Amino acid sequence: MLADARRVVVLTGAGVSAESKIPTFRDAMEGLWASFDPQSLATPEGFAADPETVTRWYDFRRMKCREAEPNPGHLALARIERELESRSRDFILLTQNVDGLHRRAGNRSVVELHGSLEVWRCVETGQEFRDLPAPFDTYPPRTDRGTMLRPGVVWFGEMLPPEAIETAGERLDACDLFFSIGTSATVYPAAGFSDLARAAGAKTVEINPDATPASRHVDESVRARAGAVLPQIVELAFGAGNASPRGGNG
Numbered sequence: 001m002l003a004d005a006r007r008v009v010v011l012t013g014a015g016v017s018a019e020s021k022i023p024t025f026r027d028a029m030e031g032l033w034a035s036f037d038p039q040s041l042a043t044p045e046g047f048a049a050d051p052e053t054v055t056r057w058y059d060f061r062r063m064k065c066r067e068a069e070p071n072p073g074h075l076a077l078a079r080i081e082r083e084l085e086s087r088s089r090d091f092i093l094l095t096q097n098v099d100g101l102h103r104r105a106g107n108r109s110v111v112e113l114h115g116s117l118e119v120w121r122c123v124e125t126g127q128e129f130r131d132l133p134a135p136f137d138t139y140p141p142r143t144d145r146g147t148m149l150r151p152g153v154v155w156f157g158e159m160l161p162p163e164a165i166e167t168a169g170e171r172l173d174a175c176d177l178f179f180s181i182g183t184s185a186t187v188y189p190a191a192g193f194s195d196l197a198r199a200a201g202a203k204t205v206e207i208n209p210d211a212t213p214a215s216r217h218v219d220e221s222v223r224a225r226a227g228a229v230l231p232q233i234v235e236l237a238f239g240a241g242n243a244s245p246r247g248g249n250g
């Protein structure tokens with residue numbers, strides 16, 4: 001299916017980063033953070049009440065992601081983009097992950113549906129800042145004018161970026177092959193993406209070691225780890241090749 005596809009959409013979730021040892025949202029709440037609840041760390045209200053603690057937690061997660069490396073699953077997805085691009089076929093990767101590993105692996109056509117730990121923005125102007133030093137030296141971090149920065153991630157109760165949703169909808173409407181990889185398929189709107197792809201006439205494939213609510217509806221449910229099976233799928237579709245990142249920033 002991948003070898004023949006013309007317009008491919010891939011949705012990824014935390015499972016793709018599991019093999020890079022990125023702590024999931026829940027895992028990141030252990031140790032020092034075990035006494036906090038998600039409402040206090042991942043909501044606008046939690047940030048308003050205690051910006052110091054919230055930004056410390058996101059900075060801790062940002063540093064964990066910087067320490068992590070893309071795994072064979074990420075690298076295989078980067079090769080899929082390269083192979084399809086070289087055949088003038090469409091590819092887009094929609095991710096719920098905020099860890100930036102897809103871009104570091106070499107993917108360029110990436111929509112970060114839930115934002116990124118590497119993007120912080122001014123709470124007053126919305127101006128975005130990237131490549132900030134880690135760790136910050138004050139919490140919350142501030143702009144030169146002294147205004148607070150917040151992490152550029154989507155918190156519970158917040159809308160996803162409208163342009164991300166629009167792009168996702170357009171590409172799903174036109175796709176002929178859809179992969180759902182490493183996501184529990186329970187958080188909307190991403191949970192509805194495989195239905196949208198199917199409605200557009202696409203073949204649908206899930207890669208996940210466990211069953212999810214999407215498993216019964218997809219054309220192929222591949223019960224395996226992304227890092228184990230994606231390199232095999234890519235090799236079957238495109239032959240043995242170079243899986244190394246292209247010009248990633250390491």
Ligand code: OAD
Pocket residue numbers: 012013014015016018019024025096097114154155156181182183184185186187207208209210212224225226227
């Ligand atoms: P979840 O933690 O809900 O689901 C991760 C999925 O990955 C599970 O279905 C696992 O079975 C699967 N998995 C684990 N290891 C895997 C591997 N090696 N290869 C493939 N799959 C594997 O994560 P998400 O679906 O990403 O939202 O969760 C979606 C959103 O819910 C998150 O982005 C976050 C969370 O609340 C926000 O923060 C807004």
